[in-house]
Amino acid sequence: MKDRLEQVVAKFAxxxxxxxxxxxxxxxxxxxFSGPRLEDLGKKVDFGGNVRALYKGGWGFASFNSVDRIGxxxxxxxxxxxxxxxxxxxxxxxxxxxxxVLLDLKNDPRTISLEKKVEILKAYNEQALGYHERIVxxxxxxxxxxxxxxxxxxxxxxxxxxxxxxxxxVAPIAMKGGDSQYFGVPFxxxxxxxxxxxxxxxxxxxxxxxxxxxxxxxxxxxxYTVILDPRLGGTFIHEAFGHLSEADxxxxxKNLQKVMQLGREFGRPFLNVYDTGLDKGHRGYLVYDDxxxxxxxxxxxxxxxxxxRLHSRExxxxxxxxxxxxxxxxxxxxxxxxxxxxxxxxxxEASFDEMLxxxxxxxxxxxxxxxxxxxxxxxxxxxxAYMIRDGKLAEMVRDVTLTGNVFVTLKNIDALGxxxxxxxxxxxxxxxxxxxxxxxxxxxxxxxxxxxxGGE
Amino acid sequence: MREIIxxxxxxxxxxxxxxxxxxxxxxxDFETGRLKGVGRTEERGATLRxxxxxxxxxxxxxxxxxxxxxxxxxxxxxxxxxxxxxxxAGAATLPGVETAHDDVENLDIDRVIEESQAEIARILDYExxxxxxxxxxxxxxxxxxxxxxxxxxxxxxxxxxxxxxxxLIEGDNMLDAYAYFGGTNLDARRDIxxxxxxxxxNGRTNVGVSTGPTNVLFTPRAVxxxxxxxxxxxxxxxxxxxxxxxxxxxxxxxxxxxxxxxxDGLAKGAYESAPFDDxxxxxxxxxxxxxxxxxNFLTDLRTARKLDLPLTGNALRAKRLVLTKxxxxxxxxxxxxxxxxxxxxxxxxxLAGMKEGVIIDSIMGILMSNLTAGDFSGNVAYGLKVENxxxxxxxxxxxxxxxxxxxxxxxxxxxxxxxxxxxxxxxxGTHHFPYMLLKDVPISTKG
Numbered sequence: 095m096k097d098r099l100e101q102v103v104a105k106f107a108x109x110x111x112x113x114x115x116x117x118x119x120x121x122x123x124x125x126x127f128s129g130p131r132l133e134d135l136g137k138k139v140d141f142g143g144n145v146r147a148l149y150k151g152g153w154g155f156a157s158f159n160s161v162d163r164i165g166x167x168x169x170x171x172x173x174x175x176x177x178x179x180x181x182x183x184x185x186x187x188x189x190x191x192x193x194x195v196l197l198d199l200k201n202d203p204r205t206i207s208l209e210k211k212v213e214i215l216k217a218y219n220e221q222a223l224g225y226h227e228r229i230v231x232x233x234x235x236x237x238x239x240x241x242x243x244x245x246x247x248x249x250x251x252x253x254x255x256x257x258x259x260x261x262x263x264v265a266p267i268a269m270k271g272g273d274s275q276y277f278g279v280p281f282x283x284x285x286x287x288x289x290x291x292x293x294x295x296x297x298x299x300x301x302x303x304x305x306x307x308x309x310x311x312x313x314x315x316x317x318y319t320v321i322l323d324p325r326l327g328g329t330f331i332h333e334a335f336g337h338l339s340e341a342d343x344x345x346x347x348k349n350l351q352k353v354m355q356l357g358r359e360f361g362r363p364f365l366n367v368y369d370t371g372l373d374k375g376h377r378g379y380l381v382y383d384d385x386x387x388x389x390x391x392x393x394x395x396x397x398x399x400x401x402x403r404l405h406s407r408e409x410x411x412x413x414x415x416x417x418x419x420x421x422x423x424x425x426x427x428x429x430x431x432x433x434x435x436x437x438x439x440x441x442x443e444a445s446f447d448e449m450l451x452x453x454x455x456x457x458x459x460x461x462x463x464x465x466x467x468x469x470x471x472x473x474x475x476x477x478x479a480y481m482i483r484d485g486k487l488a489e490m491v492r493d494v495t496l497t498g499n500v501f502v503t504l505k506n507i508d509a510l511g512x513x514x515x516x517x518x519x520x521x522x523x524x525x526x527x528x529x530x531x532x533x534x535x536x537x538x539x540x541x542x543x544x545x546x547x548g549g550e
Numbered sequence: 551m552r553e554i555i556x557x558x559x560x561x562x563x564x565x566x567x568x569x570x571x572x573x574x575x576x577x578x579d580f581e582t583g584r585l586k587g588v589g590r591t592e593e594r595g596a597t598l599r600x601x602x603x604x605x606x607x608x609x610x611x612x613x614x615x616x617x618x619x620x621x622x623x624x625x626x627x628x629x630x631x632x633x634x635x636x637x638x639a640g641a642a643t644l645p646g647v648e649t650a651h652d653d654v655e656n657l658d659i660d661r662v663i664e665e666s667q668a669e670i671a672r673i674l675d676y677e678x679x680x681x682x683x684x685x686x687x688x689x690x691x692x693x694x695x696x697x698x699x700x701x702x703x704x705x706x707x708x709x710x711x712x713x714x715x716x717x718l719i720e721g722d723n724m725l726d727a728y729a730y731f732g733g734t735n736l737d738a739r740r741d742i743x744x745x746x747x748x749x750x751x752n753g754r755t756n757v758g759v760s761t762g763p764t765n766v767l768f769t770p771r772a773v774x775x776x777x778x779x780x781x782x783x784x785x786x787x788x789x790x791x792x793x794x795x796x797x798x799x800x801x802x803x804x805x806x807x808x809x810x811x812x813x814d815g816l817a818k819g820a821y822e823s824a825p826f827d828d829x830x831x832x833x834x835x836x837x838x839x840x841x842x843x844x845x846n847f848l849t850d851l852r853t854a855r856k857l858d859l860p861l862t863g864n865a866l867r868a869k870r871l872v873l874t875k876x877x878x879x880x881x882x883x884x885x886x887x888x889x890x891x892x893x894x895x896x897x898x899x900x901l902a903g904m905k906e907g908v909i910i911d912s913i914m915g916i917l918m919s920n921l922t923a924g925d926f927s928g929n930v931a932y933g934l935k936v937e938n939x940x941x942x943x944x945x946x947x948x949x950x951x952x953x954x955x956x957x958x959x960x961x962x963x964x965x966x967x968x969x970x971x972x973x974x975x976x977x978x979g980t981h982h983f984p985y986m987l988l989k990d991v992p993i994s995t996k997g
Binding site: 122124126128129131132133134135136137138139140141142152153154155156157158159160167170171174175177178180208209212230231267269272273274275276315316317346347349350352353427428429463464465466467468469470471472473474475492493495497499501502529544546547548549550 | 581582584585586587588589590591592593594595606607608609610611612613614616619620623624626627629630631632633659663679681717719720722723724726761763787790791792793795869877878880914915917918919920922923925927928929931946947948949950951952955992993994995996997
């Protein structure tokens, strides 16, 4: 495959300013229970590739399944780039990389038989369904993907990478009257099947919480002081600041550049935020991005001030900044765009009790259902929540979706815990029609003042 | 494809089904006011489902030169697979529906570029500071379903999707406005730039709103998002799992009598229209709610049989809610193209009659709500405050929430006579919805 890619690059590169070729093979196994029924036990083999060409600042892109016709697609991509290009191509300089990144796994999911995987998931599923008569259904799923990537470009890079991606969730669904409530145990990893093992205690806990949510009142809408647990804190920073840091939003928009000027203060001096590809084991772990650029730990906020952003080679080149290894594609059908890896808030110094103290009325938000952003405003949804009354945890409430505004909410973070934890789940991040991309995030407990929560 | 069936049967399957997709997508994207990229994506693959010893196996491949591997993978999964609860589709009389149109298939890319440039120029003419975008996607699909039970059908489908708009940043204030149309032909084309400019103009000033129950006029785009709760509730799969709030209510009045919704798998020019669904079952127009009465659940082969319900031809292999084709996905009952009947007053009249309230056009974060229970909660990404029949400015940093089952039963004030083509999450699908005026919708905001 390497030879083939290099041959194509050699043959076509002279027609454009820059050319890169990707090929990819994925083997996937999936197990999904919906209630007691094994809904899906499936295998998938996905092979394909793409060619991306840059000509006078314009991109052409062609993806394919049949590698025999790779030359035809290379020509397509170049012709399209020529249709587009009318300016100058600017890619940040990087040293050509020739490397093989082989798997280094703790517990290799490929060594576990499909039968064993079904057996493990079935046991979890039955445990959840048998927990209580009101747990009428469940969503219990597992997948693993074994992926191989080949990359070559016209600057002499030739990278082969192997990656494993594991994810899943055990989620009981409780029902009473016409109302259903769920909660889940998510797991994910890039190197260890063990994350799918030993979940029994957590499953009992989430069953109990699902039942509790049936009885819990809906949160009353309004403005609150909130404490986010580390999992929701991670989702929060992903939505609140991660997406806005993706440089492809910024690099050609002079108004957004003014808003996102390096050095601008977004938070208080104890707020430090980074995005890293280096945390082995997490789903956001990545040695080289999909432009063959080595990843790194990239600080976005240091002491509350903007110090960096997430770049592709083009955005870094056009902004005169350093490439960070954030160009990623969900698969060969898509072009690499600026994406997160593992996005985290660093530890502060407060204990959980110190954070609770002094909150007369607030909400403690636990675990994450997900979130979304449009740049300035963002939402994130807790899996479960408790009222805080007079500095103490009180009754459970449900349907807690929070919203914030990047220019206000980050400054309203007034305490960070000292218990940072990074988390993985089966989901992923969506952007520009590319969903789901495996990312991770982490945070300590986070206290934020004046957060709007939806509700009656 | 026939070879896959033959090999699977020869290797011991008692019945099997092949779903084949060949898709060629072309995209033209303008970013920051200029042409940024042209792309072409070819996707070709097949999924084999088979029954062996009463158990179901499934495998998907985009490496169609390795038929044996596909068959062996499916057989391997069947060894531990779920109990087979269906019979694959047999031969059937299929409805006539036009799914492929020359105007889309032969779309001239130069013309798309010129038209997008003209759209961008109009946006910038309104306000030069807008970061303007336009995006066009054209997909030519060939779909074939073949079973060992005698079904062999194929069709070609063309899809066209276009959206344009942009972001205006003034100080730290960001305002997004986008509009969209799509279909299997170009008939849905309309002047979306006039809508985009109107949205920018109306949303340029921010005004306050207060927390509490509020009269809300949902635009067709917001209706498409809020009704995602119902897309789940009417699915036979959710009924089978005993988690649909509508389970057991067939024939009962569940909503205000003005609520009538059809799922139309044969709607002219609509994305999901086809002669047969992804299991080879003929597609049809199905009344879902008529005058507030729940008439039908949407089914696939399995749920129709299990729940003893009529087959409605709603099996799709697609990512849930956004419904982009996903080869590896097990078919499940999904909405196709929805049409909700309107009322007697125009949307302009509904607005003119509002003393105080909010118009909501776009809700962010709604997918993370507990949609199965009918609950939604999200940030009002684009909403305008209404006073004495007129919009007075944009509402920001505000949440809207509620339970759709309750709101459509107790809180419906009116539906507009005009309906509009719209998609889920702004761009997915081809539904027709009216504006929906609801009373006492929970709104939460600062202060």
